[in-house]
Amino acid sequence: MRARASRAPLFQIDMIKKAMAPKFERIAPDERRARLIEASITCLAKGGIQGFTVDNICHEAGTSRGLITHHFGSKNALLAAIYASIYGKVLENVARSEMTPQSIDELVEMIFRDSFLSREYLNVWLALWGEIAVNPALQVEHRKNYALYREHIARAISAFARGKGVKVDSYDVATILISLVDGLWLEQCIDQSLLSLDRAKDLCRRTLSAVLMGST
Amino acid sequence: MRARASRAPLFQIDMIKKAMAPKFERIAPDERRARLIEASITCLAKGGIQGFTVDNICHEAGTSRGLITHHFGSKNALLAAIYASIYGKVLENVARSEMTPQSIDELVEMIFRDSFLSREYLNVWLALWGEIAVNPALQVEHRKNYALYREHIARAISAFARGKGVKVDSYDVATILISLVDGLWLEQCIDQSLLSLDRAKDLCRRTLSAVLMGST
């Protein structure tokens, strides 16, 4: 028997290696949380809030079903963490511009370059909006985040509006721009044949310059 | 025994009446479908797509659980019927204006008077958008409906733009206006403290007049 074992074919060795390999990876809680959030976003993108199930998420993340409760407490808490993660990156994007955009073109380009303004994230945003509107804790956080976001846009508008000698309420214009971008993006996501990304950008630029010029 | 029965107290008569009353109402299929659609919209508004369950809907409509399958075939078919019902009313609203709006104010007022642009319908729209983006049959129908909607808005814009002697691509302006309204409405729904309805209307009017004036 012992001799036979020593002549074991290679595939048996592979099987033994596989059997002896660790059954799971043990990583730092923060890293695991990040992976679960990433997997959740993938699930949300694929199936909307209906695809946002413990089974789906853990399968996507390659873990067992118990981990969500262990690391987040509940599925709802996970959704809140997803919101924080996504909005954090959105704010990063507008804050990252070391220099404030110097022209309308640059500003529009900055807003649209956001990676979360991609069609695959439509379902993610729909789910988040629905949750924010209902969840008071998220609503408070959203209010702060939105204010920060608009602050950045308004500052850029105010900067190059002053440069051109026009006088506008930069917060009003920022609100218009943000809403217009959201609306255009939404329609473009729902049916891409209605509107291309380039045309959406073009409409933004034209609207923005009209609003800035029209009010001397 | 017979004598005893003739002296039955009044509450017993009530109980007999109640027991003899029809156990359910038998109405025309179209009417029943309309009621189920109405109940579904209520459920969607209350709990989003998560509240859109057979149990919820039938309880809201006061029927048993079998009726959705019987009248619509499946729950998804019901959602499609809901879309058709809502978008039909939206189109009615813009078509109802016998006279095309003669000013920017009138146009903005016409768009915002739509009963479905109420905050309680946020969850309904979020659910519908998510479904349209995923369901090919709905997407085809939506493309036609959106085209009709934009056609109405564009015609109005073109009419009083010509009256003022300015020359614009009325479809571009209509797209801008619709997107802006959608975006402003969305932000206002998500957090009402950020934006009031009156301010949203005001921003619309100012944007629209700027776009129309700026291009001679």
Place this chain on the structure above:
DNA sequence: CTCACTGTTGAACGGTTGTATAGTAAAACG
């Protein structure tokens, strides 16, 4: 190497999901 810590697993739970179906009864018809 051994031990303790804790990240991770996986089964089990009560409850809910959408749909199919057999049977009931309301209402129209002759």
Place this chain on the structure above:
DNA sequence: CGTTTTACTATACAACCGTTCAACAGTGAG
């Protein structure tokens, strides 16, 4: 008034939901 039609109810079903929890095992400390 009896008959027929079919809108409607009510149960059953398998699949799936989020959460709990006891046991397991990877990993670093000693």
